[in-house]
Amino acid sequence: MTWMAWRQTRTSAFVTAGVLLVVLIALLITGVHLNNEYTAYRHCLSLDCGVLRDRVAGSYSHVKLIGALLIGGPAILGVFWGAPMVSRELENGTFRLAWTQGVSRRGWITTRIAVGALETVVAGGLLAFAFTWWSKPFDLTSETRMAPAIFDQRGFVAVAYALFALALGVAASATIRRTLPAMATTLAGFIGVRMIVQFLVRPHLMTPLTKISALSQRQPDVSFLFRPGSGLRLVADSHPQLPNAWALGAKLVDSSGHGPSQGFIAQACSALLHISPSSPSPHRKLGPPPPHIIAATGQCIHNVGLHFHEAISYQPESRFWAFQWLESAIFVGLAVALLGLAVFWVRKRIV
Amino acid sequence: MISALTATGLGKCFGRKWALRDCTVEIEQGRVAGLVGPNGAGKSTLLNLMAGLLAPSEGSLEVAGNRPAIDEEQLGRVGFLAQDSPVYASLTVADHLRFGAHMNPRWDRAFAQERVTAIDLDPKQRAGKLSGGQRAQLALTIALAKRPELLLLDEPVASLDPLARREFLAALAAYVAEHGISVVLSSHLVADLERVCDFLVLLSAARVQLAEDVDTLLARHRRIFGPRRDLDRLPSDLRVVWSSHTDKQTTAVVRTDGPVLDPAWQIEELTLEDVVLAYMGGSAEAEPPARPKLGVAR
Known part of the structure; x- marks a missing residue:
């Protein structure tokens, strides 16, 4: 069965590997240069260090867009690997071939999930690791790894997103049984859960600290x-x-x-x-106030x-890895639950 | 003795509609059983239940001595060729054989290779580009090379042209003759089944109308015709399956265990197709109460 699971994902795995290879090479080449620039800044003894620092911060803004793969990649993976996994077999009638060989349905679905998850972890892990390494000079000069759009592109949390997207796709595929609606559900569900976690859950993963400052x-x-x-x-x-x-x-x-x-x-x-x-002047010209x-x-x-003082509640950067673990645990936990549902559905509910 | 199929009160409903009901049938091992009936009679439902793709709504079912798809060993014992012979369009013929080999513990690699060569399939050809007949042959190869004890075929020849149809059935008959496995195959054309089957199950309107050995079936059914008369006065050992009246003449298909003795009737033997059509004609009349039995004075 492992051979068949691999055979059925082979083409998309090769395409993914090709794209990944190009991205990794681009990151490696630019990353070495970026690190040299950063080293120059670190060892700067003159008064113009700010210039070097700005040079690091402002470089490779196009390559930086690769990070979007860590945001959008999991969704693509869930939609194109996860969502067709069961429903395509149902639509093409090939489930009648696959499920009447000498492999049980449980064996069939768990092997397909395992192979998909392995490919996901390898591809996602490589990309996330490489991009985290590449981004380090930015994190040390200009960016805060805890900031919402940055946090998602660092560390290993994107791998957990990808596993969740895959699991959501497979679960939608098994329960909805039609590929296109399963794809749409996967995309909507993935975006929805990511938003909810990012805006409602993540701020409270640990009790925020408070910084009091005078006005x-x-x-x-x-x-x-x-x-x-x-x-x-x-x-x-x-x-x-x-x-x-x-x-x-x-x-x-x-x-x-x-x-x-x-x-x-x-x-x-x-x-x-x-x-x-006394000064209701709605058409006042823009400029410094009188x-x-x-x-x-x-x-x-x-x-x-x-x-009175201003009290800012915040999550410090020192919590970065703790947050990576916590948020990954949430998404991996959701993924496990969804995969359990998918296995149950394939075994018992598709009759 | 393990039966190829033992169904007791088997039923399957989809929503509120019963696709199969009250199905009680036993087919001995080694039989080649034909499953006939009009479209929508429940043939596919019964075969999918036997293959373990569907779960029964009521009743019990055993194939080759065990519940369908209960474990991998049982899955390996039953070969299934689904309607329209589904294959993976993007995989090659050789990939399909590799698929079979990886999915089945008892896979007969040599047999599969030999058969693919014999039916002239190009191993590098993608299955999506095969003709209907070639696809059916590929799917049959997979079903046979897993060395099943029971082979289930759902309308295997429905989409084939007459030549491919004959080749397919010949290949099947040859294999069955050599290996003595049990087969259940469905068709809505009796002529296809006549060549290979020795047992017949007739389904109509989700129910089993008839399940019998073909020879017995042929021996027990007769067409009788003669001057117009009331069929109620037939002897009780004749059961009218189908009848038709013109102004002058009455024709009926009857089931009887003995000979038809009334000299007023002319008697004809029936083909399997005649019998099936008579049952599918739907005019299975209710048994009239106590009719006199006609005997022979000796």
């Missing part, structure tokens, strides 16, 4: 929100930046953890409040900053 006047961490009727509101920076961390959000808190009340803001920012209703508004804003931030 600064130079880089306003607060924005102002006028609401007709409810007066002035202060909103902490919704996209805070922290070096070497994935900042999740920020809010204003006092020493006991509470936010500013309406009354406090009205008092602290009375100057701003008095300006705002001086009296800048002054009133500075006053407001100063007054608020006397009692």
Whole structure:
């Protein structure tokens, strides 16, 4: 059966291997050069080190797009390897040939899954490893490995995505029994689960840390929100930046953890409040705000900053590998459950 | 003695529709059984149940002494050639033989090679480019080379032209004569079965109408015709399978264990096809109550 499972995936495996080979060679050649540039920056003793650093950070922006393979590759794999696995046999009638030989259905489906999973792990592992190595100079100079779009392209988590996509494809294939709907379901399901995990689950995989900082006047961490009727509101920076961390959000808190009340803001920012209703200029030309508004804003931030701090919750870069393991465990766990469903369905439900 | 097929009260429904119901049949080992019936009568359903591709909705079923597809040994004992002979279109003939060899513990490599050469298949040819007849022969080769004790063939010749049909059945008959395996094959054409079968199962409207040895079947059925008269007055040992009346004449197909003795009837022997058509005519009349039995005064 192993021979047959290999024979049936041979063509797509060769195509994948060909693409992978080209990508690996490109990564190797550019990666060596990139590492040399980085080494030059590390050993820089002059005052112009920033230039070298920017050179590393700004190079090979096209090759960087290979990382998209780690985002999109698993979906392609689930759709084109997983989703046809059972349904194509059902559609072509060849299941009547395959399932009446001297191999049980359980043996047939588990072998096909095992061969597919092995090919997935080998191809995904090679690509993920190579790209992680290639990206290291960027991670050390300009990028945060914890940031959402970067995290997915580093380490081994993409291999777990790929296994999950494959399992989702096979499960859809067995239960839906038609290839095209199974492909569509796989794509939608994969994107859906990835989004849910990335935006709703990953931020809470470990309790976020909090960084308290004083409100600064130079880089306003607060924005102002006028609401007709409810007066002035202060909103902490919704996209805070922290070096070497994935900042999740920020809010204003006092020493006991509470936010500013309406009354406090009205008092602290009375100057701003008095300006705002009298200057409703919707067609104001873009440009720096008038001086009296800048002054009133500075006053407001100063007054608020006397009692309140900005609290940024974040996941530090030191948790990178822990997050890789946790998120991989989630996707591999889902994959195992889906494969169990697929095996059960092929054995018992397709009659 | 292990039977090739033992079905008891076997039924299979898809949703609410019964494709096969109340099927109780026994076929001895070594028989070549033909499964006939109109399209949709349940032939494919019965064969797929026997191959283990379908699970029964009710009743029990044993093929070659065990439940279908219960384990790999049982799967190896039963060869199945599905309707339209499915093969992997992108795989070559040689790939299919390798497939058979990897999938079956008792695979007869030499036999498979020999047969492919004998039927003139190019091993490098992709199966998707074979003609219907060649595809059927390839699929039969796979089914035979696994050395089955029981061979199931679902409409194996339906899509073949008359020549390919004859070649296929000749190859099958030759193999069966040599190896003495049990065979169940279905067809909606009785003429195909007449050449190779010694047992007949007639399915119609999801039920078994008839399951009998072909010789017995032929010996027990007669066509009778004579001046028009009421068939209710036939002796009780004659069962009317089918009848038709014109103004002057009555014709009937009857089943009887003995000879038809009434001299008013003219009697004809029947071919297998005649018998099958009589049953498929659907006019299997209800048995009338107590009719006098006609005897011979000695």
